[in-house]
Amino acid sequence: MAMTWFSAPAPVARRVRGYFAPVNRSAQAPVLFDPSEQGGFCLNTPPSPWIDLGWIQEFTRKAGSRTAAVLTGIPAGTLEQVRETLEAQVSLEFLSWTKLTMALATGSQHMNLLAPASGASAAADGAQAAPAVIPQSGSTATFIALAAADAARFTANSIVAMDADYTGQTGFVGSPVSGAYVRQALTDVDYIRRVTYNVAFVSQVSTTGLTLADPLPGGVPATGAKLQAATGFVDREGGSFYQEWSGLFVMEGSQGERIFYYYPRLQTMVSAQESVLPLDDKNKEGLARILLKGQFLALPVTDPLDGERVVCYRSFLPAANALI
């Protein structure tokens, strides 16, 4: 009788795919990943609300947890071990520069450079912005309905930011991701749109509104949300805000097996930094790829299964037909 299984050697993987999802800072709720229910997802379309950050490289996990021996007897011998501290770090390099990868690779707020108002005074994180416009009813995650005069202020192939006006509140601001923590009231009405992650690329402009290349991360524009054009992004060395994300990293083996590393809570632990990768041996001091470097500290969660405090879950889904 023919065998229906094979002895699988160690997985052979080409690269690592990264996905992030925003932790609900107000509720202190990380995003769950259940490999038993969601482990078979198509790598190009992760389950909601995970956001695909593409392939990453130099993915390194470092466990920083320390154990200590409980000694007994004369001379002392180890009776048992205890875990003294719980810590893990993750570092990686993103292979693209996007709003999200830039934000993840910086240690503080990540801001949108809003299109400036005519004649506005210069500022390091963007001048006073041109006034925001109000989306009309009928807007969706991929189409923003606008009055014709408002639509004429936008151009195709540009970036837009959608969020509420800042009205003097303190605490976490920004939707669907907390982009900053406001400690004392500010005066900039556009502040939330400066720090919001609810940005998109405009693929087409018509007299009725804007068609977006990708859905807005926040979905259908919320009541009270307004729209502004952005020209790029800016982050700063310094600041006191720490972003927090749930992270999921996937290695897919040559036989279809999958290894998942799920970190419920990750906070950036270093300031913005880049690494330089020459395109080839000939270009050691010439053409080089500028990669965003991310380094994260994993924070603990309490597993409701048994009350243990953990920082990471590693899962393995074996290949079909593989002997375990």
Next chain:
Amino acid sequence: MQNAKDSFYMALRTRLASINPERTILLRGAVRPGILVEEAEAPFSQLPNDVFVLRWLGLGVDLNLASTMVAEQCEILYQTCGTQSFGGLDRGRQLSEMDEEVTAMAQPFYTPKLNYTATPPAAMLTKVFWDEPRFSPIVTQRDRLSRSANLMVYSYQEQGE
């Protein structure tokens, strides 16, 4: 090993038929996708133009694993003189098109291993996988441009192989 070679060839052949259905070859009286295995055809005095020729080269075996891993080096050779309608002046474009087809055929970098000696082909337990193609420089010989792409094709030996 032969099952891995057959599976790799059939995967590329199926993908080529989808990527560029116009690239065909008349071989032994039959029109087929324009890709063939050199060692499975009568010897050529000269490689045919505008088709891909797979040539198997090096071989490596790793016995220190739960299942023996076999690595086989495959060279994909191709050449063109361009088209008659453009007097061959499009030979560079034609070669670029073939470069792109090699890149597209190679993805995804795996295929199920099948036993093609059975009819219909029998699915086996593992997958064949390979690395990214490494392209050689263009060789110009009069009006003919040629190039090759090298891949390492990996597979696990199964019971009965």
